[in-house]
Amino acid sequence: MKRYFLYLMFSMLAVAGATAQELTVKLLAAAGNDISASQHRRNDLNGQPCALVKVQLATAGAKFEGNVVGDVRYDAGEYWVYLSAGSKELRVKDNGFVACHVRFADYGIATVQSLQTYNLTLLMPQGGAVIPQGQKLIINYSPATATVLIDSKFYKGHGHIEATLPVGSHDYIIAADGYETVEGSVKLTANAPRTVNENLVATAQQSTAQESTAQQSNQAQSVSAIQPPTQTPAIETFTVNGVSFNMVRVDGGTFTMGATSEQGSDAYKDEKPAHQVTLSTYSIGETEVTQALWQAVMGKNPSKYKGDNHPVEKVSWKDCQEFVEKLNSLTGKFFRLPTEAEWEFAARGGNKSRGYQYSGSNNINDVAWYDDNSLKVTHDVKSKQPNELGLYDMSGNVWEWCQDRYSSYSSDSQTNPTGPERGSYRMSRGGSWYYIARRCRVAFRYYFTPGSRYFDRGLRLALQ
Numbered sequence: 001m002k003r004y005f006l007y008l009m010f011s012m013l014a015v016a017g018a019t020a021q022e023l024t025v026k027l028l029a030a031a032g033n034d035i036s037a038s039q040h041r042r043n044d045l046n047g048q049p050c051a052l053v054k055v056q057l058a059t060a061g062a063k064f065e066g067n068v069v070g071d072v073r074y075d076a077g078e079y080w081v082y083l084s085a086g087s088k089e090l091r092v093k094d095n096g097f098v099a100c101h102v103r104f105a106d107y108g109i110a111t112v113q114s115l116q117t118y119n120l121t122l123l124m125p126q127g128g129a130v131i132p133q134g135q136k137l138i139i140n141y142s143p144a145t146a147t148v149l150i151d152s153k154f155y156k157g158h159g160h161i162e163a164t165l166p167v168g169s170h171d172y173i174i175a176a177d178g179y180e181t182v183e184g185s186v187k188l189t190a191n192a193p194r195t196v197n198e199n200l201v202a203t204a205q206q207s208t209a210q211e212s213t214a215q216q217s218n219q220a221q222s223v224s225a226i227q228p229p230t231q232t233p234a235i236e237t238f239t240v241n242g243v244s245f246n247m248v249r250v251d252g253g254t255f256t257m258g259a260t261s262e263q264g265s266d267a268y269k270d271e272k273p274a275h276q277v278t279l280s281t282y283s284i285g286e287t288e289v290t291q292a293l294w295q296a297v298m299g300k301n302p303s304k305y306k307g308d309n310h311p312v313e314k315v316s317w318k319d320c321q322e323f324v325e326k327l328n329s330l331t332g333k334f335f336r337l338p339t340e341a342e343w344e345f346a347a348r349g350g351n352k353s354r355g356y357q358y359s360g361s362n363n364i365n366d367v368a369w370y371d372d373n374s375l376k377v378t379h380d381v382k383s384k385q386p387n388e389l390g391l392y393d394m395s396g397n398v399w400e401w402c403q404d405r406y407s408s409y410s411s412d413s414q415t416n417p418t419g420p421e422r423g424s425y426r427m428s429r430g431g432s433w434y435y436i437a438r439r440c441r442v443a444f445r446y447y448f449t450p451g452s453r454y455f456d457r458g459l460r461l462a463l464q
Helices: 002-019 204-225 261-267 291-298 317-331 340-347
Strands: 022-031 051-056 063-065 073-075 078-083 089-093 101-105 117-123 134-142 147-150 153-155 159-166 168-173 182-188 194-199 235-240 245-252 251-259 273-278 280-285 399-405 426-429 446-448
Touching: 022 101, 117 182, 117 273, 134 147, 134 168, 134 182, 134 261, 147 159, 159 261, 168 317, 182 194, 194 261, 235 291, 235 317, 245 291, 245 340, 251 340, 280 340, 340 426
Parallel strands: 051 117, 134 194
Antiparallel strands: 022 117, 051 078, 063 089, 073 078, 089 101, 134 159, 147 153, 147 168, 168 182, 235 245, 245 280, 251 273, 399 426, 426 446
16 A cells, blocks of 8 residues: 555656646847837946846746846736846746746856846747736725625734735625625736725714714814914916916825835835825925926927827936926926925825825726826826826826935834935836836835936926
8 A cells, every 4th residue: 555655646746747837948139229228227226227138928927036126027928127237047937837047158148238138038838828826905994893705705804904816806895883884896917916995984873973072072173273274275376488287285294104005015125114204284286297387497398209288208307406496487486396205195195095006096097197008108197087185197197206315214203304315316206107007106116317318207396
């Protein structure tokens, strides 16, 4: 019996080895005239320009190991993998296949070079099917005592649960005593985790108790509410050389900046730790600065994708400083770029925030022009839904320069932070028509050299 068991075990291992599916390299070569690595430049942690390897592989969900810098972008069978200059190898992993170890020297490339683009084509064996992948569903809910069921399975949490489920549609139920039950359906794709936010509505009996408590609190504050302090208007309109634009007041408040729960597993390392920030009242542009406004102030339009109501692009941080200086001389005001904290607070909806992953919605298509829907061009401002403050395009369309230099986050609470006094990079926020959804989240951070200009980089004004 023991001999038979060993024979069966070795037979199974032999079959598994014989049927293992391996990825193979068809091509690895420098891409010649392809300037993507310099046009879409990315620097490593030492500030040195990376090489770009474009990997052709007809399956989504592959993972890459080696000296990989930043996240890997996937679109229609092609991955963009940035590597530190001098890298000698790349390891490719995909569920259902044996990992592929690509040694560049085997293909006549000693090491990859800065700002050079390379093409790597990988072949899957015929009949080799990819094992279906799971995806993460994140549900934030209140009250925290509620019960959560997904596909009739109970999940235990305290206002937040994370479940890895097969790609496809799933049903959920959230219930709590004294609250109306919520039922919903969500579709998971292989591309990114999905976050759902649900706030249960109290039943009549529960609402009465809550209203009584609120009335007591309001009575204690009634004296100060009789004479509210003087404030700037909710919306101010300015006109420069015939072009009008609106500035929206953002009432001061305290918020948690960075990788908050609704950002889920999409959050990057430099979005952490989440920390408390307090801001004074300020105003911010209702839209990104349009080409019409830039033309009215500067007398020229540098943008690639022309249109008066399109956001201006191909402007550097330094160009923006010149723009606000001229705008201030024309208006007598003190316009400026927003700080990174001001930008994020406004993008989250300020004191009216509903905790969305993107600016104004958890469904990016409602509020943003990005890689999957933009047709690779900019679009008119205000052509998507606004966020809670009435601000448009804070996710997608074009990146928006901020005033701050780049620095890592601290867990310390801050008041009106303005970033470090020294540094080589300036912050940019919001994602763009060219980038994936993950980079259009309200917490995502990006930085560029202050003199760089690209066709997906613009600005939004702030005013104290």
